[in-house]
Amino acid sequence: MRQGSVRGEGPLDSDPHAGEQGLDQDRFGEEDEGEPPRRSGRRPRRESGRARGPRRKRRIFRWIAGSLTVLVLAAAGLGYFYYEYLNNRIDTEQLPDDNRAPEATPNAAGQTPLNILVIGSDARDTEANQKLGGAKETFGGTPLADVQMLVHLSADRSNMSVISMPRDTLVEVPQCRDEKNDKTYPASNGRMMTNETLGRGGAACTVLTWEKLTGIRINHFMMVDFAGVVSMADAIGGVPVCVDANIHSRDSQGHGSGLRLEKGTTNIKGEQALQWLRTRYGFEDGSDIGRAKAQHMYMNSMVRELRENATLSNPGRLRSLAEEATDALTVDTGLDSVAKLYDLSKELRKVPPKHITMTTMPYEYQGARVVPKPDDAEQLFRLVREDIALDGDGGKKGGKGAGKKDSPEGEQEESADPKEPTSDDPAAQPAEIGVTVQNATGSDRQQAVQGRAHQVAQLLAGQGYSRATADNGATLSRARTTIRFPSAELEGDAQAVAKSLGLPMSSVRESKDVSTVTVVVGADWRSGEAPEQPKQDDRTPESADALNGADESACMHVDPNFTWE
Known part of the structure; x- marks a missing residue:
């Protein structure tokens, strides 16, 4: 059958699936508005240009939309696979x-x-x-x-x-x-x-x-x-x-x-x-x-x-x-x-x-x-x-600064310090805790206070720590008083000693250099029944050799033994 014999007749035009699938015959160039009318005894079913134009455009739009959808889904799929590819490279x-x-x-x-x-x-x-x-x-x-x-x-x-x-x-x-x-x-x-x-x-x-x-x-x-x-x-x-x-x-x-x-x-x-x-x-x-x-x-x-x-x-x-x-x-x-x-x-x-x-x-x-x-x-x-x-x-920039708020008088007040963390391991009774006290009250500018370890041991004994003893053989120098403990099971005991002496929990640290709970009396506690409370120094130590990230002038010094001409 010649193609021309079915042009404009019902079967293809009335197929409900062709348009839905974007299979419009017009897109293959079969429409020819200049073709002479066919010779037939009945009136041709060809629709006017005004009617066919919008219909043809709708079909073209549907086909384009369908194609774009496929492209978008394909791109999304490729993006997903690339994303997963990158994820799989991470150890x-x-x-x-x-x-x-x-x-x-x-x-x-x-x-x-x-x-x-x-x-x-x-x-x-x-x-x-x-x-x-x-x-x-x-x-x-x-x-x-x-x-x-x-x-x-x-x-x-x-x-x-x-x-x-x-x-x-x-x-x-x-x-x-x-x-x-x-x-x-x-x-x-x-x-x-x-x-x-x-x-x-x-x-x-x-x-x-x-x-x-x-x-x-x-x-x-x-x-x-x-x-x-x-x-x-x-x-x-x-x-x-x-x-x-x-x-x-x-x-x-x-x-x-x-x-x-x-x-x-x-x-x-x-x-x-x-x-x-x-x-x-x-x-x-x-x-x-x-x-x-x-x-x-x-x-x-x-x-x-x-x-x-x-x-x-x-x-x-x-x-x-x-x-x-x-x-x-x-x-x-x-x-x-x-x-x-x-x-x-x-x-x-x-x-x-x-x-x-x-x-x-x-x-x-x-x-x-x-x-x-x-x-x-x-x-x-x-x-x-x-x-x-x-x-x-x-x-002013970190957690402390963010924790400040304006007081009614317009002055800056710092929010209350959070509760310091303590060990989950309960402390023994004071009389059961063995405590060693070391004298580290000396510094580059002054000699250690003689007998200071014994004085603090006696202070502890008065608070029930009857097993507190002075270690007179230690030769240390520390700016701050600290409490050391050798293993996790003694952390609660060390924190109890700190509380008894009025020391912060941050002064309590684990150390393999000690064999029992040890109070290292620093230069901040040269006398009296409690360490001095010096003004907080929030400066970065000079020995940290700080380098600012915006310093573009920084240049490494070369050892003369490794240079060349």
Whole structure:
């Protein structure tokens, strides 16, 4: 049958499904308004142009709408699969469940700070990591947490503080559980290097160790290896860094990262960025302290780059950064999706560089290693615990400032301090608690008060602590009076002693340096029945070597033994 013989007749035109499915014959070009009328004895059923026009347009619109719907659904499907693809690239580990530091108390506005532990692993568990890290004999060995930085985001998101801990810091490591290998590591007998924590239960053990040392509750962790640093540095597009002389980090024995830069500012990325972050030989005095300072400069510069350049507005670079970040990072299960990482990045981006402060934990040498400097380190940790800004605003930006309100007289009043956390373990009766008292009332400017330990022991005895004794052999010097206890089962006893002496719960800390509840009488209690209440000092210790995030003039000092002409 010729096609012309059915033109305009009922079957195709009356098919109810053709129009619904967008199968209008007109769209194939079969309509020809210039065709002469057919010769037939009956009147042709052809409709007028006025009638056919709207009908044809409706069919075309239906077809276009259907096609667009398919395209939108296809795009959404591709977006979903890409989103899932990125999610599947993220490795996760669980945060520890027990023996955690107390949760931060919300400020008056109900906001809480956010603490993230950033860990740089020296794992040589892949070919890429082995090539970048060298030391072939360590392939597949136990990884070390060679970079550790605590990032503190204030409750009101107005400032950010970072504390670096040198990898050779000696700390007390708590009992840790390795879930992957179904193994439990006992608490360290004394101090050990902090970078060994990663091999005693993964990032969770590093988190527990930080919490034990600082009393700061850590909400999340992010861990990256050698290859991850290189890939993310490439995705960002480079970070400018500065040295005050030509540098080549390599000595005659082959020690050093291999970093080679000319004097001045250089945009580094890829393997060169990793070399910068690992360089110890050639920076400052060749110690981990100098390396931490270089890492701070890199992070500050990277933050400025991410805020100022086109990386976050360039779709190609943004996609590359997303892919590299999700593949490079191991995070806790609370950050196990792109959406959660994106939300975290939005929170971090609220802080301008001028309110970002990089610090190094105050330290003192113990042989070839370092230990936290007793008073300065605790001061820095306290500022972070209390959400006080390190940028010189003295708490006006963090939790303290957010906790203030106008009084009727127009003066500023600080809200009442929250109840201090106490142990769930009940204390024994005072007569059953063994207490040792040590005299640490001396300082650089004055001698220790003779017999002070005996005086405080007698004071305790008068309050029912009949087993309190003085340790006259201790030679210590502490600015603040503290109470130490050796294990969790004695925490309640130590807190009871603190309460009896009028000391805050924050002065009570666990320590493997003692064998019983121990009162260390500091220079703040040289006389009387209670320690002096000095004016609160909310300044960042000078020994923290603070670096402001907006300081673009920072430049690493090069050891003359590692320069070149």
